[in-house]
Amino acid sequence: xxxxxxxxxxxxxxxxxxxxxxxxxxxxxxxxxxxxxxxxxxxxxxxxxxxxxxxxxxxxxxxxxxxxxxxxxxxxxxxxxxxxxxxxxxxxxxxxxxxxxxxxxxxxxxxxxxxxxxxxxxxxxxxxxxxxxxxxxxxxxxxxxxxxxxxxxxxxxxxxxxxxxxxxxxxxxxxxxxxxxxxxxxxxxxxxxxxxxxxxxxxxxxxxxxxxxxxxxxxxxxxxxxxxxxxxxxxxxxxxxxxxxxxxxxxxxxxxxxxxxxxxxxxxxxxxxxxxxxxxxxxxxxxxxxxxxxxxxxxxxxxxxxxxxxxxxxxxxxxxxxxxxxxxxxxxxxxxxxxxxxxxxxxxxxxxxxxxxxxxxxxxxxxxxxxxxxxxxxxxxxxxxxxxxxxxxxxxxxxxxxxxxxxxxxxxxxxxxxxxxxxxxxxxxxxxxxxxxxxxxxxxxxxxxxxxxxxxxxxxxxxxxxxxxxxxxxxxxxxxxxxxxxxxxxxxxxxxxxxxxxxxxxxxxxxxxxxxxxxxxxxxxxxxxxxxxxxxxxxxxxxxxxxxxxxxxxxxxxxxxxxxxxxxxxxxxxxxxxxxxxxxxxxxxxxxxxxxxxxxxxxxxxxxxxxxxxxxxxxxxxxxxxxxxxxxxxxxxxxxxxxxxxxxxxxxxxxxxxxxxxxxxxxxxxxxxxxxxxxxxxxxxxxxxxxxxxxxxxxxxxxxxxxxxxxxxxxxxxxxxxxxxxxxxxxxxxxxxxxxxxxxxxxxxxxxxxxxxxxxxxxxxxxxxxxxxxxxxxxxxxxxxxxxxxx
RNA sequence: GCGCUCGUAGCUCAGUUGGAUAGAGCGUUGGCCUCCGGAGCCAAAGGUCGUGGGUUCGAAUCCCGCCGAGCGCACCA
Numbered sequence: 001x002x003x004x005x006x007x008x009x010x011x012x013x014x015x016x017x018x019x020x021x022x023x024x025x026x027x028x029x030x031x032x033x034x035x036x037x038x039x040x041x042x043x044x045x046x047x048x049x050x051x052x053x054x055x056x057x058x059x060x061x062x063x064x065x066x067x068x069x070x071x072x073x074x075x076x077x078x079x080x081x082x083x084x085x086x087x088x089x090x091x092x093x094x095x096x097x098x099x100x101x102x103x104x105x106x107x108x109x110x111x112x113x114x115x116x117x118x119x120x121x122x123x124x125x126x127x128x129x130x131x132x133x134x135x136x137x138x139x140x141x142x143x144x145x146x147x148x149x150x151x152x153x154x155x156x157x158x159x160x161x162x163x164x165x166x167x168x169x170x171x172x173x174x175x176x177x178x179x180x181x182x183x184x185x186x187x188x189x190x191x192x193x194x195x196x197x198x199x200x201x202x203x204x205x206x207x208x209x210x211x212x213x214x215x216x217x218x219x220x221x222x223x224x225x226x227x228x229x230x231x232x233x234x235x236x237x238x239x240x241x242x243x244x245x246x247x248x249x250x251x252x253x254x255x256x257x258x259x260x261x262x263x264x265x266x267x268x269x270x271x272x273x274x275x276x277x278x279x280x281x282x283x284x285x286x287x288x289x290x291x292x293x294x295x296x297x298x299x300x301x302x303x304x305x306x307x308x309x310x311x312x313x314x315x316x317x318x319x320x321x322x323x324x325x326x327x328x329x330x331x332x333x334x335x336x337x338x339x340x341x342x343x344x345x346x347x348x349x350x351x352x353x354x355x356x357x358x359x360x361x362x363x364x365x366x367x368x369x370x371x372x373x374x375x376x377x378x379x380x381x382x383x384x385x386x387x388x389x390x391x392x393x394x395x396x397x398x399x400x401x402x403x404x405x406x407x408x409x410x411x412x413x414x415x416x417x418x419x420x421x422x423x424x425x426x427x428x429x430x431x432x433x434x435x436x437x438x439x440x441x442x443x444x445x446x447x448x449x450x451x452x453x454x455x456x457x458x459x460x461x462x463x464x465x466x467x468x469x470x471x472x473x474x475x476x477x478x479x480x481x482x483x484x485x486x487x488x489x490x491x492x493x494x495x496x497x498x499x500x501x502x503x504x505x506x507x508x509x510x511x512x513x514x515x516x517x518x519x520x521x522x523x524x525x526x527x528x529x530x531x532x533x534x535x536x537x538x539x540x541x542x543x544x545x546x547x548x549x550x551x552x553x554x555x556x557x558x559x560x561x562x563x564x565x566x567x568x569x570x571x572x573x574x575x576x577x578x579x580x581x582x583x584x585x586x587x588x589x590x591x592x593x594x595x596x597x598x599x600x601x602x603x604x605x606x607x608x609x610x611x612x613x614x615x616x617x618x619x620x621x622x623x624x625x626x627x628x629x630x631x632x633x634x635x636x637x638x639x640x641x642x643x644x645x646x647x648x649x650x651x652x653x654x655x656x657x658x659x660x661x662x663x664x665x666x667x668x669x670x671x672x673x674x675x676x677x678x679x680x681x682x683x684x685x686x687x688x689x690x691x692x693x694x695x696x697x698x699x700x701x702x703x704x705x706x707x708x709x710x711x712x713x714x715x716x717x718x719x720x721x722x723x724x725x726x727x728x729x730x731x732x733x734x735x736x737x738x739x740x741x742x743x744x745x746x747x748x749x750x751x752x753x754x755x756x757x758x759x760x761x762x763x764x765x766x767x768x769x770x771x772x773x774x775x776x777x778x779x780x781x782x783x784x785x786x787x788x789x790x791x
Numbered sequence: 792g793c794g795c796u797c798g799u800a801g802c803u804c805a806g807u808u809g810g811a812u813a814g815a816g817c818g819u820u821g822g823c824c825u826c827c828g829g830a831g832c833c834a835a836a837g838g839u840c841g842u843g844g845g846u847u848c849g850a851a852u853c854c855c856g857c858c859g860a861g862c863g864c865a866c867c868a
Contacts, residue, residue: 158868377866384868644796657830660816667830675827748832
């Protein structure tokens with residue numbers, strides 16, 4: 001089906017050919033929007049483009065073309081060289097509702113990889129930017145009709161996990177069993193955490209636990225010489241180590257203490273290497289502890305992101321890339337294509353003995369002093385970049401191998417993780433490898449249901465709509481409310497045996513987006529170059545690094561925290577800069593869950609000040625609304641900036657609910673729906689936008705301002721396309737914000753229910769109804785922002 | 792040294808790919824709730840778009856130079 005804009009382009013192209021004898025590709029005809037809606041619904045500047053070849057002034061050309069008949073266009077008015085289109089309003093509304101302004105869809109599955117947090121500490125605001133941008137991209141691609149698979153890569157074998165293991169074993173002196181107990185205790189806490197309502201209770205239980213049985217057993221006090229922190233763990237709702245009662249947060253604090261501990265002696269440093277070796281060897285307590293920590297950490301991260309409506313389809317694990325022989329296959333291909341060569345061991349080259357990829361031939365890397373990139377070290381081990389190339393090949397279905405898969409246990413929704421296949425035989429879980437992997441959990445039940453429903457079309461977890469994904473408690477679900485999957489699925493869990501589960505066919509995408517911050521641009525370029533050198537030019541072209549700038553902490557904010565007693569190793573020079581980079585290793589950052597707690601607390605207070613009764617009568621509703629507000633505030637904050645803008649995180653700015661914020665957009669929607677509700681209560685008929693008769697009746701009575709408001713939504717599909725093409729997703733946020741702002745102005749100036757003229761009133765009710773529907777849809781589908789019924 | 796990015800109102804940022812009078816939010820000042828919830832609306836003040844050249848009907852946007860800032864350029868991930 002021809003979309004509106006392309007139909008206009010073709011008609012104009014034909015007209016230009018006929019009238020001026022100039023051949024202009026339809027796609028070359030530029031369509032934009034007038035700066036003010038009263039100037040028109042859409043505009044083209046094609047007359048300017050024709051001025052030069054025709055040697056005639058733009059205004060004259062525009063005038064000559066103004067009579068062109070375009071589908072759905074009732075009039076073309078010229079203003080200088082501009083040609084402003086006024087649409088037939090009934091036609092336009094119909095198109096708005098049927099997505100008639102969407103560009104034509106494209107076939108082929110797109111793989112989006114995002115989040116990718118090292119599973120050794122809590123997520124911080126920088127990870128949130130990654131996840132929100134990644135998820136928003138996914139939503140935009142789906143809106144445009146693409147099929148999307150979402151991957152969250154888990155590096156469960158690296159030094160970061162090893163460091164936390166060292167922290168537990170060597171600094172705290174804990175055994176595998178102690179970590180297991182801690183996780184069990186924390187999991188219990190996690191069910192209720194996330195609100196100040198429960199905070200004191202948590203802190204009390206926490207202190208009781210440590211005081212009564214564990215504090216002196218583990219000898220936790222004053223453990224690390226040379227550390228400024230007087231106690232190993234903060235006593236209360238401490239700012240930077242905060243979010244008490246959460247395992248990921250506990251590890252955040254612990255991890256920050258490992259680097260100083262390494263600095264104490266060479267012996268300590270050796271612990272990292274020893275740990276890495278044990279992890280690699282497997283079949284020992286250290287390796288098991290690492291796996292335990294990584295898995296629980298991923299669970300924490302999944303929950304954090306799920307609260308924001310961010311989901312994944314599959315969790316590729318680095319350990320499985322290694323165990324499944326991905327690298328061996330990739331290495332063969334690299335060697336066979338001549339993309340890598342070995343530097344002779346006897347040479348003077350600093351890379352002697354390594355397998356390197358030569359980059360000097362490539363335009364992208366010219367001017368580099370050292371144009372060779374080491375892929376395999378002289379000791380025969382593969383670098384990160386090599387593993388990433390293998391992963392990238394798999395994403396495009398070029399590797400000739402696949403993972404095995406199993407449900408990821410204990411996730412807040414059904415999700416698959418990779419598996420090495422044979423590794424399960426030696427799994428310590430013991431009770432028969434296959435049965436353990438496919439145990440009848442809620443997750444596997446839902447997954448088997450999904451695959452039973454259709455062996456061809458697979459329901460991906462990340463495709464679930466906000467409306468259906470959240471239980472009745474709303475977005476922020478915890479473990480005890482049905483895992484957010486709804487009651488129906490949960491009921492079937494018990495009756496489903498260890499049925500043969502068929503995971504969807506992961507990987508083999510037609511295009512790939514890697515959402516990774518800009519600091520990795522160089523490495524991502526090399527991965528792309530690797531594809532090219534392996535003669536996969538087409539895939540290299542379709543391999544997109546979505547690079548965005550980092551989130552740092554504004555020094556203003558850091559200073560204010562230090563004045564409140566927070567402790568950081570920062571020089572005066574660093575504090576003189578506008579912002580400081582976050583560092584998990586230093587414990588310098590702001591944890592995601594803590595930010596969300598703060599937002600929720602702020603929202604709870606705001607709601608209570610407006611509706612004091614609610615807090616007393618319906619706490620669940622109170623919290624539900626607060627969570628929706630927090631999600632909106634956070635997601636909008638993360639997406640409203642240009643991707644090239646360093647976000648200097650400032651708590652006060654992030655916590656704002658007024659002005660250019662998520663709640664402002666929700667408020668517009670809530671007010672609109674409230675007007676409709678009030679109208680219905682008073683017995684007024686609200687015209688149904690989908691009813692052609694009602695539409696025909698109302699269309700002549702739209703006020704110009706109301707129409708201008710609705711016409712903003714015609715821009716959305718085009719803006720989304722533009723946002724995806726440029727990866728500047730703030731365009732989408734901005735567009736919906738503009739619409740919300742226009743509505744606030746509109747209803748202040750135009751009474752709806754009070755309007756005495758029935759025809760005008762009906763048209764205004766229709767305007768409000770359309771606005772509410774389009775904004776709610778846009779916020780949910782594009783930005784992942786839920787709208788509560790009331791605020 | 793080489794490469795990438797940024798510099799727009801007091802502050803934080805937009806600016807629809809070169810187009811219409813450079814716009815929002817915060818903050819400041821002054822108005823607006825017996826009337827669809829004030830998380831809102833209206834108005835005022837606030838700009839040499841870092842700077843100097845160039846390209847053309849037209850430049851915040853493209854090109855070149857300079858000034859200032861950030862990030863990359865490992866046998867780390």
